[in-house]
Ligand code: ATP
């Protein structure tokens with residue numbers, strides 16, 4: 291009886307990993323929809339440390355990406371932000387992310403939320419078989435990317451439809467660099483943060499530390 295009750299109280303935690311450079315409404319809608327469909331108690335956003343798949347382009351200071359993610363999620367009591375990846379030295383591997391979160395939440399089941407494009411590359415990730423033991427994977431639709439689960443374990447991945455958001459961080463960065471607005475693509479506080487630190491303008495200010 292006791293274990294039954296304990297089973298029922300296992301928390302369900304969504305994990306939304308990303309570079310979040312910057313975080314935008316596509317991320318937030320995907321997390322919100324996954325939270326609703328899977329009855330997640332909480333969704334933890336985890337900004338990457340040094341994303342090894344993105345080496346070659348300049349990525350904003352992890353503290354900027356962390357703070358923008360905090361600003362974007364602060365008003366939602368069901369959302370939080372974790373520093374596990376940005377505080378771990380070296381490159382970010384999703385297996386490390388999930389192991390660290392398991393250690394912090396030993397009573398929780400983890401659900402890793404990922405867009406169609408990222409899901410596609412899961413099989414190329416290191417230790418992909420181990421990943422499916424650490425979390426259930428939720429693949430969300432993303433405009434312009436086909437959701438294809440071929441080769442993925444069927445019980446390890448669930449695909450869900452989320453309201454289409456044709457927003458990418460790449461596009462937001464390009465828009466800022468071209469002096470076009472990003473209002474309503476990213477949360478208001480993130481627009482103001484980007485302006486405050488002169489992010490994505492291509493100027494020297496990009497390297498400024500948060501103050
Ligand atoms: P970049 O253009 O720099 O790659 P991005 O917009 O793809 O940025 P990431 O930080 O790379 O954002 O993405 C984090 C996670 O969010 C990934 O799993 C990605 O597939 C998902 N995601 C990003 N944008 C969307 C969107 N518009 N709709 C659904 N999922 C998204």
Ligand code: MG
Nearest residue numbers: 309407458459
């Ligand atoms: Mg991306």
